[in-house]
Amino acid sequence: MKHACKRVSQLTSDSFERELSLTEKMQLKLHFAMCSLCRNYHQRLATMAGIFEQMREHDLNQDIQLPIEDKQRIQSVLEKEK
Amino acid sequence: MVDKQMNPKLWLKEHGDYLFRYALSRLHDTELASDMVQETLLAAWRGHERFKGDSTLRTWLVGIMKHKIIDHIRKEIRHRDISDRLEHDPTSTYFSENGSWQDSPSAWRDNPEALWDNQEFRQVLQECLSHLPEKQRNVFEMRELTGDDSETICNAYDITPTHLHVLMHRARLALQTCLHKHWFGGHTKS
Known part of the structure; x- marks a missing residue:
């Protein structure tokens, strides 16, 4: 019980990575029921996950293009290959 | 129909x-990303009879590029050995001897959409990401920013899923601490 929060923090992160086993889910649920700090930590991770979801949706790189010189170079390489 | 698609100059154009953005977001190097585009198109052209048309051309090209990126990362790791030793456990600093929180995490109130819209916040986020140890950062960004699956990442970095989960956990702990320090905890909201 004593080392609970440290161990629970790994499980909390894992819940964003993989499907937890039934036992693990129970452990989290039980611990969250009595520990507001770990609930808060979970909420912070959920907020971060939401931010990264936004990031993936609004691809900041969407205007970046392959430089024109590189296009020309690749084109001539491809032509040689034909 | 398929024949008309089989023109590498057209692939480059379309x-x-x-492909350049795909490589750039994973390799963070414009020259390297451009080389990847060239290698991918060359390999695709040399093997174009293997394109069956059961996926879109773009999906097929991305599939080829994905392998090239994984190969590149694997080579680079072997070359430079950017290992993040698992023996040293950085998460200990966040917990006291008995495994309870060192700094009690409070709840964050802002919603992700609003945070994302805030350019100042995005700068803080970039800054915090840049402070992660290199391997943690690479793996974390590949997972969260570019949204690659675990299998691809484990393959590229030659790690087990368990190791990946440990790295993600460490990155999350460090990142939320940094964000709290530089944004949620200290920032006075206008």
């Missing part, structure tokens, strides 16, 4: 920018 998918070159997309």
